[in-house]
Amino acid sequence: MTTVRTRxxxxxxxxxxxxxxxxxxxxxxxxxQHGGEFILRxxxxxxxxxxxxxxxxxxxxxxxxGIEWSEGPDVGGPHGPYRQSERxxxxxxxxxxxxxxxxxxxxxxxxxxxxxxxxxQMEAKQTPRYDGHCMHLSADEVQQRLAAGEPNVVRMKxxxxxxxxxxxxxxxxxxxxxxxxxxxxxxKTDGLPTYFLANVVDDHLMGITHVLRGEExxxxxxxxxxxxxxxxxxxxxxxxxxxxxxxxxxxxxxxxNPTSITFYERMGFLPQAMLNYLGRMGWSMPDEREKFSLDExxxxxxINRVSLGGPIFDLEKLSWLNGQWMRELSVEEFAAGAQKWxxxxxxxxxxxxxxxxxxxTFSQIAPLASFFFAGGLTLDAKLFESKKLSADQVRQxxxxxxxxxxxxxxxxxxxxxxxxxxxxxxxELKLRDAMPLMFAAVTGQASSVSVLDAMEILGPDLxxxxxxxxxxxLGGVSKxxxxxxxxxxxxxx
Numbered sequence: 001m002t003t004v005r006t007r008x009x010x011x012x013x014x015x016x017x018x019x020x021x022x023x024x025x026x027x028x029x030x031x032x033q034h035g036g037e038f039i040l041r042x043x044x045x046x047x048x049x050x051x052x053x054x055x056x057x058x059x060x061x062x063x064x065x066g067i068e069w070s071e072g073p074d075v076g077g078p079h080g081p082y083r084q085s086e087r088x089x090x091x092x093x094x095x096x097x098x099x100x101x102x103x104x105x106x107x108x109x110x111x112x113x114x115x116x117x118x119x120x121q122m123e124a125k126q127t128p129r130y131d132g133h134c135m136h137l138s139a140d141e142v143q144q145r146l147a148a149g150e151p152n153v154v155r156m157k158x159x160x161x162x163x164x165x166x167x168x169x170x171x172x173x174x175x176x177x178x179x180x181x182x183x184x185x186x187x188k189t190d191g192l193p194t195y196f197l198a199n200v201v202d203d204h205l206m207g208i209t210h211v212l213r214g215e216e217x218x219x220x221x222x223x224x225x226x227x228x229x230x231x232x233x234x235x236x237x238x239x240x241x242x243x244x245x246x247x248x249x250x251x252x253x254x255x256x257n258p259t260s261i262t263f264y265e266r267m268g269f270l271p272q273a274m275l276n277y278l279g280r281m282g283w284s285m286p287d288e289r290e291k292f293s294l295d296e297x298x299x300x301x302x303i304n305r306v307s308l309g310g311p312i313f314d315l316e317k318l319s320w321l322n323g324q325w326m327r328e329l330s331v332e333e334f335a336a337g338a339q340k341w342x343x344x345x346x347x348x349x350x351x352x353x354x355x356x357x358x359x360x361t362f363s364q365i366a367p368l369a370s371f372f373f374a375g376g377l378t379l380d381a382k383l384f385e386s387k388k389l390s391a392d393q394v395r396q397x398x399x400x401x402x403x404x405x406x407x408x409x410x411x412x413x414x415x416x417x418x419x420x421x422x423x424x425x426x427x428e429l430k431l432r433d434a435m436p437l438m439f440a441a442v443t444g445q446a447s448s449v450s451v452l453d454a455m456e457i458l459g460p461d462l463x464x465x466x467x468x469x470x471x472x473x474l475g476g477v478s479k480x481x482x483x484x485x486x487x488x489x490x491x492x493x
Contacts, residue, residue: 004036005209008069009043009199012054015260015461016061018313019214019244019252022278024067026241026306027212029279029294033301036209040072041202042083045192050085051409061261065271065278066294071206079206084198091193094201094231095154095186103230104186106142106152107134129182130155154187156196156227164222169210169239170306176222184223196220200227208236212303215240239303242282244313252313254406263461264318267375268341273322281311291324342373350457354449371443372457377466379473383440388433395474396485397423397434398441402467403489405460413456426492441470 006027010020024038031038042058044050059074071077081087098104107130118128135157137145146152159178166174186197193201203211218240228235244252252259264274272293279297280290283306292300329337355369371377384394404419424434438451442463448454455463471477477485 002209003207004031004034005039005207006031006036006212007039007041007203007206007208009041009202010058011043011046011049012051012058013046013049014054015262016054016058017259018261018264018278019259020058021062021065021067021261021274022244022281023212023214023241024062025065025275025278025294025297026283026303028067028069029298029301030210030212030303032298037070038068039077039079039206039208040069040082041206042073043195043198044083044085045188045194045198047085047190047192053409057262061265064265065261065275067275084193084202087198087202088191088193090205091187091197091201092191095193095197098156098186098227098230099154101230102157104154104156105135105137106146107155107183107185108137108145108150108152109133127180132183135183151189153185153189155183156186156223156230158183158223158226164225166218166221166225167238168218169237169303170308171240174218174221176219178222180219181222196223196227200224200231200233203236204228204231204233210237210239212239212241214243216243241306242308242310244281245310247312247314249310249312257313257315258461258465260461262459263465266459266461267465269318269322270325270337273325274318276325277318277321281313282307282309290321347372347457354453354457358449368448371445371448372454374444375462375465376469377444379440379444379470381473383444383446384437384470384474386433386436389429391474393427394437395471395477396481396488397427397429398437398467398471398474399477399481399485400427400489400492401434401438402464402471403486404492405464405467408460411456411460413452416455417452422492426488437470441467 008020008024008027010016024040028038030036040062042055044055055073062069069075071079071082073080073082084091095104099106109130113133114130117131117133121128121131134155158181161178163175163177164181166176168174184196185194187193202208221238221240225235246252246257254260258264261274265271275294276292279292279294285292285296285300286302286305326334351369351372355365358368359365386394389397400423401420404423405416408415408419420434420438421431424431435451436446438455439445439447442451442454442458443449458466
């Protein structure tokens with residue numbers, strides 16, 4: 001009997017997302033329930049945005065939750081390498097095979113031509129898609145242009161008529177018309193594969209039997225299925241999981257909800273409670289109990305109990321569930337957990353140098369440094385009143401700084417300062433105009449230890465969360481302002 005093998009394949013391009021943990025959990029439970037194996041693979045073909053810092057954050061976040069894998073970049077295994085950036089020669093081989101078999105072709109079209117074609121199609125109210133311009137080039141012309149070093153991509157051929165039947169473990173057979181499919185790029189001009197080729201090749205070579213992924217990938221499933229057919233490979237069983245949603249039913253996003261796993265760790269949530277809550281996202285125990293461990297979930301796991309309704313990720317409900325877990329800890333476990341969370345020597349050693357010179361007794365530490373040991377803060381709107389800036393300018397400065405900090409991958413004091421400096425200079429302001437706002441948002445105080453040092457110590461998740469809190473307190477950002485300020489952000493660079 002074939003061993004069940006599932007995988008999670010996150011991209012290391014930002015903070016580790018709760019959606020990644022959610023999909024990882026269900027893949028892990030499915031594999032364990034069938035006595036199989038769960039694999040971690042890193043999809044880092046986006047070389048511009050992928051970082052090793054983000055990759056390490058993925059490992060740390062999943063392990064904090066209690067999610068372990070039997071094969072992966074950091075633990076090895078018989079099917080490595082497990083980073084797509086290290087498998088380029090493999091993708092080149094299979095890309096060439098598709099071209100040779102006539103299932104794919106070299107495309108030399110410029111970005112300008114493609115933009116023009118799509119604009120014309122949209123004007124004619126047609127579905128924007130590649131028009132097949134290079135598909136009919138002669139073999140001789142293709143070879144000449146390749147020999148000349150002309151930039152090109154490799155595209156797959158797709159049918160233009162009929163429907164593809166996608167067998168989904170949750171929905172049954174889903175019919176998707178082929179005329180919705182574009183001739184997908186498989187290999188980019190930089191010689192790296194796109195998700196579609198790499199995903200299919202890796203899943204096949206790594207022996208993946210079941211693929212549980214988010215339902216946002218369902219519309220593109222025909223292209224994946226077609227690639228399996230082109231290669232003559234047996235495709236894995238497919239399962240498209242419902243997406244996590246905000247309480248207003250919109251797709252979970254950091255604009256409305258904290259989405260980083262690390263945020264919840266820094267806020268003092270218990271990993272077992274977080275995992276429990278993710279397990280309740282669209283799934284329930286046979287006896288409908290709300291509180292259960294990972295082992296209990298594995299024991300009773302049945303993929304058919306997944307509901308397609310779109311699970312709501314609600315911070316209040318998570319907090320309630322975390323409270324249930326907290327109260328069941330022994331006093332010793334509770335004290336040890338609190339000490340590990342914030343009162344550990346590493347964290348205190350970061351804080352101590354900034355506090356020591358500002359106190360005369362130990363009893364003064366708590367009022368001065370309390371914000372280091374809090375999650376969200378109770379903010380006073382009066383602290384954000386500025387003599388130089390209007391109320392709208394205050395929100396604008398803070399929102400632009402927040403966006404700059406959201407894009408910051410290496411969280412260091414100099415880089416944090418650089419983000420703030422870039423915003424104030426572009427707005428023709430001074431650093432002293434913005435720093436009181438940072439003090440108020442990050443510390444909840446008019447003055448304290450160096451706010452830049454505090455931001456570095458608190459880390460990106462808590463810092464960004466507190467800035468969002470402050471902006472919401474001051475009235476938030478309208479859709480019109482958001483559009484205008486994003487243009488400003490682009491100009492800042």
